[in-house]
Amino acid sequence: xxxxxxxxxxxxxxxxxxxxxxxxxxxxxxxxxxxxxxxxxxxxxxxxxxxxxxxxxxxxxxxxxxxxxxxxxxxxxxxxxxxxxxxxxxxxxxxxxxxxxxxxxxxxxxxxxxxxxxxxxxxxxxxxxxxxxxxxxxxxxxxxxxxxxxxxxxxxxxxxxxxxxxxxxxxxxxxxxxxxxxxxxxxxxxxxxxxxxxxxxxxxxxxxxxxxxxxxxxxxxxxxxxxxxxxxxxxxxxxxxxxxxxxxxxxxxxxx
Numbered sequence: 176x177x178x179x180x181x182x183x184x185x186x187x188x189x190x191x192x193x194x195x196x197x198x199x200x201x202x203x204x205x206x207x208x209x210x211x212x213x214x215x216x217x218x219x220x221x222x223x224x225x226x227x228x229x230x231x232x233x234x235x236x237x238x239x240x241x242x243x244x245x246x247x248x249x250x251x252x253x254x255x256x257x258x259x260x261x262x263x264x265x266x267x268x269x270x271x272x273x274x275x276x277x278x279x280x281x282x283x284x285x286x287x288x289x290x291x292x293x294x295x296x297x298x299x300x301x302x303x304x305x306x307x308x309x310x311x312x313x314x315x316x317x318x319x320x321x322x323x324x325x326x327x328x329x330x331x332x333x334x335x336x337x338x339x340x341x342x343x344x345x346x347x348x349x350x351x352x353x354x355x356x357x358x359x360x361x362x363x364x365x366x367x368x369x370x371x372x373x374x375x376x377x378x379x380x381x382x383x384x385x386x387x388x389x390x391x392x393x394x395x396x397x398x399x400x401x402x403x404x405x406x407x408x409x410x411x412x413x414x415x416x417x418x419x420x421x422x423x424x425x426x427x428x429x430x431x
Contacts, residue, residue, distance in 0.1 A: 187275040188212060188219040188295060189267050189355070193259035194282035198231040200404070201282045202239060208280070209243050211288040217295065221245045223282070224263045227253035257377035261370050264381075268362050271355035278352045284403040286350040293395050294352035304385060304392040305352040310344035313396030320401065330419050334379055337423055340386045342393055346379045350397060353385075361385055376418040383426075 190208055194201050205221055212219045221243060225233055227250045236247050248262055260279075267277050276298045280286035290307055297305040308314050310331060316324060327347060334346040362369050365384060372380045386392065 186218060187272065188217050188291075189271060189275055189277045190219060190221050191224070191263045191267060191277055191279050192222065192282050193224045193226055193256055193263065194228065194232055194236075195226040195253060195256075195259075196228045196230045196232060197282040198228075198235060200284050201232055202235050204280075204282050204284050204286075205239055205243055205245065207284070208288045208291070211291055215292055215295075219244065222248065222263060222267060224248045224250065224259040226250045226255070226259045229253075255373060256375055257370055257373050260377050260381070264358055264369075265362065267355070268359045271359070273354075273356040273359070275355040276352055277355050277358055279349055281349045285399060285401065287397070287400075290350070290395065290397060297393055297395065298352050298354055302391050302393045303354050303357040303389045304382065306343065306345055306382075306392070306394045307348055307350035307397035308343075308345035308394035309348060309397055309399050311394050311396055313398075314345075314394075315398050317398055317400040318402030319399065323401075326416060330379075330416075333419070333423065334383075337426070338383045338386070340382070340392060341390055343382070343386075345394060345397075346382055347375065348397065348399070349378060351382075357385060357389065360388060364388065372418060372422050374415050374418045376415065376422050379419075380422065 192204070201223070208221065223236055223245065225236060225247055236245070239245055240247060248266060250258070250262065271277065276295060278291065278294060294305045294307070309316060331344065331346050335344065361381065361384060369384065370377045370380060
């Protein structure tokens with residue numbers, strides 16, 4: 176009876192959060208995550224990749240570092256979300272034990288901390304990736320801009336056609352949980368090229384590449400409430416649309 180308890184005590188939940196100019200959101204985001212995980216008595220650490228923020232985000236993070244289990248990883252200049260992913264995942268792959276969990280969340284409060292325990296529970300069941308999905312029963316959108324909604328549906332539909340993954344409908348959502356060993360295997364297999372795309376497409380690229388070596392991927396319902404944002408989205412619709420099309424075209428050419 177003592178061995179399972181020892182495993183739970185040594186297991187670390189590592190929360191990875193890219194942030195760019197999130198002065199209105201990041202403090203509440205980190206505090207809410209900490210409250211939930213403390214209530215559940217989880218062993219956790221917070222990792223924020225500050226991607227060259229030019230607002231008060233760096234000062235806010237410095238103040239929080241003394242109150243929360245927080246590590247700040249700074250980019251001196253803004254390098255974009257794909258580079259924030261690269262920095263964060265490479266860092267956590269090096270410091271994590273195989274049985275640790277890495278959970279990617281957004282800094283703008285749209286990634287509800289209330290789902291954390293369900294994500295952690297699924298990872299403990301043995302899944303390698305757990306996706307908070309807008310496209311299964313119980314999931315959906317709230318207060319979402321029409322143009323972004325249309326892009327999201329189109330991108331996920333096209334990705335599902337060209338890169339079918341069993342039990343997966345949401346390819347683009349940030350909010351996911353990974354077993355640390357899965358991220359380590361991703362980086363070992365693809366090396367520096369584990370992320371080649373730019374912009375938000377990198378998130379889909381990571382999932383598609385992971386699906387090449389594991390099918391232990393599942394989804395849980397997630398309602399994306401865009402109204403929780405207190406600042407404008409950094410996503411540029413046209414550039415991301417072009418990036419998705421370029422990624423799909425290049426991937427298909429490499430196959431044939």
